[in-house]
Each structure stands twice: as C-alpha cells, then as structure tokens.
Amino acid sequence: MRYSFERRRVCAGVAALGLFVAPLGAGAAVAAEPPGPVPYAYATSAAATDFPQLTPAVAAELDTAVQDVMRDAKVPGVMVALSAPGKGTYLRSFGVSDKSTGAAMNPALFMRIGSETKTFTVTALLQLVDEGKVGLDDPVSQYVDGVPSGDRITLRNLAAMRSGLFNYSADQGFYEALTSNPGRQWTPRELLDHSFRHPVQFLPGEEFQYSNTNTVLLGLVVEKVSGMPLDEYVEKEVAVPAGLRHTLFPTNAAFPSPHAHGYTEQTASGAVEDATDWNPSWGWAAGAMISDLQDMRTWAKVLATGTLLSPETQAERLKVYPTSTDGSGYGLGLFNIQGWIGHNGSLPGYQSLTVYLPESEATLVVLLNSDVTKDGTAPSTLLGRAITEIVTPDHVYDIPAPPAASPSSGGS
Template sequence: MTRRPLSHRSAAARALAAAALAVVGLLPLAGAPAQAAPPVSATPARGDDDHDFPRHELSPQLSAKLDKAVREAMKQLNLPGLQVGVWLPGKGSYVRAFGVADKKTGERMTDDMKIRIGSVTKTFTATALLELVDGGRVHLDDPVAKYVKGVPNGRNITLRHLLEMRSGLFPYSEDADFVKALLSNPQRAFTPQELLAYGYKHSNTSAPGTKFQYSNSNYVLLGLVVEKMTGKSLRDVVEHRILRPSHLDGTLFPKGAEFPRPHAHGYTNQTLSGKVADSTHWNPSWAWAAGAMISDLHDLKHWAKDLATGTLLSPATQKQRLKVLPTGITGASYGLGIFDVNGWIGHNGSLPGYENLTLYLPEQKATVIALLNTDILYKGGEPSTVVGRAITSVVTPKHVYTLSPAK
C-alpha cells in the first residue's frame, strides 16, 4: 500500500516510500467527464480458470455508471491515462482504457500496456518467502539475524515481523540522503545492501511486534533471505516459482531499467525541483524486492485471485498470511504482505510515475484492477485510492475501497 512521509512537504522529501499504506481521505467525485480513449474490452485467454472471470460485458446500465465514475475521477485527479478491469462472476466484466499513455506523442492508453507495479511486488516477495515456509526451509518466527547479519536488533525481529510491517526498522526510503541520491540520478543502480545502509543509520522506531510502520527495509531483507535459502537471485525465484506456475507471462522482475513494450509512460513530481518529469525509464533497483516489478492488467487479474486464495501455498500457510492486524488507518488491516480494506484483499502499489490497485473480494469472487500512469498526489492523497473508491462505490457499494488518514 502507499504511504509517503507526509511530515515532509517538499517533493523530494516526501518521495519514495514505494507503496506503503495510503493515508488519504477520499473526496466526492465532481466535474464533467474526462475525454477518454475508445474502450477496449477483449480479454485474452490465460488458463483453465477463466470461467471465474466471465467474458461477457456488464449490463449497459452498470457499464455506463462505471464510465461516468471513472471519467469523473480522472478529471478530478487530472490523470493522463488509466486502465480499469472489473470482473463480477454472474454479472460480467468491464475492461477499459482511458486517456493517454504518452503525453508527448498523444498515444492512447490501451488495456494491454505494461506499467511498473511498485509495492504489488511485495506480494511476490512475500509469496516466495512463504513457499520456503511451506518447504520447511524457514519458519515465520525465526529471527532475521539467522539469515542476514548486521540488522539492528535482528535477534529479536522475526520474519513474521518483517512480513507484517512490525519490525520497527527505519524505512530507508525516508532517509534524506537516500532521497537526494536517487533524485539526483534516477538511473542509478542500487544494491540491497546500499539501500539497507540508509535505514540502518537511524535508530529503530519501535520494539518488534508492537507497532505497524510501513517500511521498504522489511521487504529488502526478505528478498535477501529468499536468496540465501535458495542460492538463486530473487528475480529467478519469482520467475520460476511464481510467474510460471501462475501463467503470468506478461509480468517480470527487471534486472535494471528495462521496460518491455507496449508500456505506458509515467509522470511524477517527485523530483528535486518539484516539476513534473517523465519517469518511465528510471531504474527501479532502489525498490528491488519492495517495488521493482512490471506487469499488466490481465496478469494482475489472475494474480489478485491467486494471491487472495492461496493458490501457490498450503492452506495452513495461507491462513497465516490472511491473519491481518490493525494498521492505525481506518478500514485497513495488514497481514503477511497483503491487506484487507473493507473486505478487499490484495495490495496497492506506487513509485514515481505509476500507481495501481490489485484487489479481490472473496465474498463475491470479484476482482478490480486499476493501473495509473501518474503518482502525483491529490490534496495530499494517493490518486489510486480515489479511483478505487469510485469503482467500488458502483460495483460493490457494501464493500467500498476507502482509506482514511492514520490517527
């Protein structure tokens, strides 16, 4: 989920918490519909479970309501482009692309364009770790010091604490020197050890297990644990043990700044000057296990279900994953690399230029995916949250995706 350090007001200082919990109150949608690209709704076959995602369109009445809500949200947020997918078993599907993928050329957004998915990456890193739990290679209550040396208070911080965001480790992405280093050279490649060193300069913020605090440091450490226990790169583990079994052919963990086409350009004001920049080819190594991956609308549709239902995990481990705890943010609880927001299970993601929601509602077996090509805040809040509320207010009014500011 996406939280930026809101105590800092400059664009640079509030930058780069790469998908922690959104701490934004939601505002009523208003204004005339934004001009949109012609909708594209064809969905390619992805596997034998497509019967759970009906291909026929939602009713014209419901589709019209969604069109209006989405366009109003786009106008309110001044979004360049947006992809939306909604799948409601028994009612149909809604797949649309709106606006532009490239503001310079005017290229229209389409529903097959890839984006950088930010902290939805955490769901893959957590799954890789939990597969090791299933294999008996690690245990949730092992101290991280058993696997990685030099972690402040690492003998008392467990893998479970890291997964739950309750380690007390300072988030490296909130360190001022890190922010300056990244924004001075967005093409720079960082190592996991370099990232962690920025956080280790600071004292831990709380005792392990006592307080929820979103920290990318937690997931960089989990990535290192996966690598140590498999003897392989995290990229290879995710590719062979998650992406292939889940048939996510359009998803990848990049080595550097590569970005397969077709992709949407991303726009951010997380720059040293505060001016809007095209961040499409910024190197996401600074987010690594916490936020570096790339995907598309149709892959995330399938991943949302696999993630929420535990397709790749044992029932016992999935049960552990879904034990969510309070976050201090009204309506939101967090488990082992997964959230529950008013019944919606999944994660959100944000990094400079991109945001997304990957959501599954077990009660109705419904799926909502939203992909944005900007992360520019709206009145201090994440634009993906406003889009999520607009969509779910129409399709699941008893389960509205909404996040309120932390107390």
Template sequence: MTLTSLIRLTPLLILPTLAQADLASDIYDIAAAHQDAQGVPGMIVGVWQGDSAITTFARGVGNLDTSAPITTSDHTRIGSVTKSFTVTRLLQLVDNGQVSLDDPISKYLPTIENGSATLRQLANMTSGIYNYTADGAFVNELFNDLTREWAPQELVDVADRNGANFAPGAQWQYSNTNTVALGMVIEQVTGNTLAHEINTNVLAPLGLDNTLYPVTVDIPDPFSRGYGVFDSEVGYEDITTSSPSSSAGSGAMVADMEDLRIWAEALAYGTLLSPEIQAERLQMIDLSGGGDGPEYDAYGLGIGEIDGFLGHTGDYLGYQALALYDKDTDQTVVILTNLLSGEHIPTDIFRDIAPLLIPEPAHYALMFGGVLLGALVWRRRGR
C-alpha cells in the same frame, strides 16, 4: 457459503439483468473524475465478476510526447504490489521447511537494526525497522540518477543509519526495508536471485507471462510511460527510465492489467501455498485505528484488505497500482495510473466504486426481498 456471503452475492446474481451497463458507466465516471481532478495522464481500469468483465477501459495517454493513448494491454511498473510476490515466495520456503516465520532476521542479516524482529514481523510490517525511502538523503541521491544500480544491502544500510523506529511487534508501520530484507533472505536461502525465484516459482506456475521482476530499466512493449510533477512551472517530467534496483523486493516489478487480475485472485486464495500457510498469511492486523500512512483497513503477510477486498497497492516512480479480489462476491478490481502522486489515486477510486460493487447490507436485503416478492407475485398470477 454463509448467509452473509449469500446476501452479499445476491445483487451480483441479478446484476446482469438489472444494471450492469449502468454500473460500468458509473465506474467510468468515478475513475474519470479522479483522473481529471488529479491531472493523471493515463489510467487503466478493470472490474470483473468471476472471469466476466463488468468493465475494462483505458483513458488518457501513455506517452505525452507522442500523445499515444494508453491501452489496457500496456505494461506498467506496479511498485509495492511487488511485496505480495516477494512474500509469497518467502511463504513457499516456509511451506518447504527452508525457513521459519519465527526466525529472527539477524539469522540472515546479522548487522541489521532490530535484528530480533522475526520474518513474520517483517512480512506484516510490525518489525520497527526504518523505512529507507523516508531518508531524505537517499531520495536526493535517487532523483540525481534514476538509473543508478543499488545493491539491496545499500538500501538496508540507509535504514540502519537512521536506527529503528520501535521495538519489534510494538506497533504497525509500513516500511519498504522489510521486503527488501526478505528478498535478501530468499536469495541467501536459495542461492538464486530474487528475480529468478519469483519468475520461476510464482509467475510461471500461474502463467503470468506479462509480469516480470526486471533487472534492467527496460519495460516490455507495449508500455505506458510514467510521469511526475515536481515543479508546477516545469509540469510533467518523464521518469519512466529508472532502475528497479532502487526498490528491489519491495517494488521492482512490472505487469499488465490482465495478469494482475489473475494474481489478485491467486493471492487471496493462496493458490501457490498450503492452506495452513495461507491461513497464517491472512492473520490480519486491524488498522482501523490508524497507522503510519496505510491505505489499508487491515494487513497480513504481504497482503492488505480494503473494504473487504484482499490484495495489494503500489507506488513507484511515475506509476501507481491496485489489485484486489473479494472472495465472497468473486469480484476483482485492477487500477493502474502513470503519475507519481502524493495521494494514492487508485485507492481513492476504489473506495468510491466499492459501495457500488458491494452495497450496504440493508440495500442487499431490500433487493433480495424485492426479488423474492416479485417471484411470489409472478407465481400467484400464474395460477
């Protein structure tokens, strides 16, 4: 452990005896303020130190029609957190020598725009391939029939009709098309569906029994319903029943809070990958200079960084999600909401609570110094 890591960890070692109850209360108050300000029907929040919960709570409702409360065991759609699972399965295939990160995507999808972009560039969002969910006509079709089944190739075709955004590697831009295409690569190489590959090779080894890549509109019980507000006069509209095929490898999955806690740590450590491939995954692109809409400070291969925590965030029809883990302090944060919003509410909440979890280094030094001074005084008085 480095000195910096030790300094970051010191407040957490003394946290249970100093202010854990206050920290839990502060986290609750911050989350509640965001929930009320944004009109989020229901919210699930979990923060852990190791395997011990600093706080876990659910606030609000999971069903507006029945007023049933949302619970910490509810399943929700996790949107783009799916990308971290899809890319993990791809990296397993790299580990096995079945694909190379330097393969051009055209090797598998010959007609795709920017076909010279490598699998690595698709995974780290530097491919330049157009984001199909930015296509207005597609969005209209999607909302006209949320239950419509979409083939992955149809989603790629939407991107292709818009042309590429920039040459491969020229810049960073978040694109859902990237991980839809990577899911197609996985299916082509293995001969199995992406759902089978993720369920068998990623979820099962970790015992993530409450996480799945669904192939129908159904969500396992118990679950929170998802909502959107598209007309202020109409108010909340229930958009729970939607086909996961509209996001495929970029956002189809469903999970609960506890499974995402386990996943965030496994993702950060590369539990299912070789150390060499995990090192490649964590070659992060610095986004502090800005980019096309990321809430991330940096981004690797299907993994992001926010305030030093590693993991992924997600948006889906009616839901938002965040699952992050910090290796230095052994802390995990999971935040789930049941409202489609123009703002990424879980990230906003996380950024507000992060300073409480990892105070500024000067504050660490002050706390650490205070503890040492107290120990010295105690020893002198004891003599």
C-alpha cells in the same frame, strides 16, 4: 530541508501503503494495535454477496466515476478491469499512455507495479515456509547479518510490517541521491544502509509501520535460502506457476515494449516529469516489478485465495493486524481493506491497485501512469474508492490520506 520543496513533494506514504514515502522528519503514522492478529472471516450477509450485474448502465456509471477522478487528479491514463463470476466484466482504458505523442492508453501495455512486488516477494518466502526451509518466527539475524535488533525481529515481523526498522526510502539522503540520479543502479545493501543509520522505531511486533526495508530483507532471505537470485526465483517459482506470462522482475532500468510513460512529482525540482526510464532497482524486492492488466487480474485471485501456498500458510497470511479503526488491516505482504484483499503500488510515474473480494469472487485491477496526489491522496485510492462505492457500497476501498504537511513535519 527546504520547506517549499518538501511541501510540494507529497508522497504515497505510510497511510497510502505505497512504495515511496517522505524523508526523515515526515513523522510516520503509527497506530496502537491489539496484541494479536485478526483471522480473516468470510462474510455471509446478503449485502456482502450482492455484487451487481455489470450492465451497460452500471458501466456508464463507472465510466463517469473514473473519468471524474482522472480530471480532478489530472491523471493522464488509466486502465480498469472489474469482474465477478456470472456478473460480467468491465474492461476499460481511458486517456493517454504518452503525453508527448497522445498515444492512447490500452490494456496491452506493460506497467510498473511498485509495491505490488511485495506480494510476490512474500509469496516466495511463504513457499519456502511450506517447504520447511524457513520458519516465520525465525529471527532475521539467522539469515542476514548486521540488522539492528536482528536477533529479535522475526520474518513474520518483516512480512507484517511490524519490525520497527526505519524505512530507507524515508531517509533524506536516500531521497536526494535518487532524485539527483534516477538512473542509478542500487544494491540491496546500499538501500539497507540508508535504513540502518537510523534507530529502530519500536520493539518488534508492537506496532505497524510500513517500511520497504522489511521486504528488501525478505528478498535477501529468499536468495540465501533458495540459492537463487530473487528475480529468478520469483519468475520460476511464483510468476510461472501462477500462469503470469507478462510479469517480470527487472534487474535494471529495462522496460519491455509496449509500455506506458509514467509521470511523477517526486523530482528534485518538484515539477512533474517523465519517470518512465527511472531505474527501479532502488525498490528491488519492495517495488521493482513490471506486469500488465491481464496478469494482474490473474494474480488478484491467486494471491487472495492462496493458490501457490498450503491452506495452513495462507491462513497465517490472511491474519491481519488492524491498521485503522475502519476495519482495515495488514497481513503478511497483503492488506484487507473492507474485505478487499490485495495490495497497491506506487513508485515514481506509476500507481496500481490489485484486489479481490472473496465473498463475491470479484476482481478489481487499476493501473495508471501517474503518482501525482490530489490533496494528499493517491490517485489509485481515489479510483478504487470511486469504483467500489458503485459496485460494493458495503465494501468501499479507501485508504485515508496522510496528515497535512507542516513546516516541522516536512510532508508525508
């Protein structure tokens, strides 16, 4: 491993809950957890429900905050949608969608949404739970052969990121293969091979560790139980019933137009490059999907309120295992960060954030065409923090940056 290369390649990793993480040697951030999950409880204090009117003055403050982050983090383009019933809507796009032409960013563009794909895959699984076709506490070995400790790892462990399985995208060999040939078409089994060559990191259920391996396995479970390819099942049973008209699960590098170009530092050279046409098959069930701003605004509420699930299953989904000391936690394919429920996404060239605050019925979606970090922090996190500090100071979205890189750790 070349330290000079790895030092530059800071990824949106475990601490940022993104799709792409540093290779072996980075040292995954793992926290000791209480024995059980914490059910989500709606806050009832005045502060919790005091969402401001999105007046021109507030909009101007938000404009400044977003543009400040863009300048500091060198983000080419951003689109933001923020709304709450009776409070108005803040809808903006800033910057450019293509650095070579200077074309403006605009809310009608398709974007890659990275790890927000996990919310769709896990929703598909939970629908099968509601249909009685799978059980959350079934061992994954019941559906997929060859999984290390598969007779002890449950589907619940996988959805909650508590399996102990090594994250395939943290494997050095995988990273080198991806960056040397970003157009490669990957199969799920090829991805799992990069995970299974490593030992299980901890006993199932004992700790939290973000791992794309978990969601790829759940994608295989959905396929086996439903008898349909995952992309077809997600479109038919999740996206269409949710009313999403511009959300798709590509099976190759195809990218519908119009779309924004995406820029990444996750490259073999360490230089920022255009990753628009990189094949997202390497993310598959964990990160391959494409959507747009309006669909993600719809999805934020569908996901957080459980529109597609039974109340009982949604309650299981919202039970979060704490992942830090600040009240943040991860449930079944979604997080709760200071009351904001949803997920973020990061893969080469793109980042996203889709969250919902039940107390105010507020929706926040941020889509951007860069994954280049600022002092180790994902730009989607910087934007989410800046926006929520203004509108919900008692519920500030913030995911701590991973520890600083060192010659021994190789970065994270």
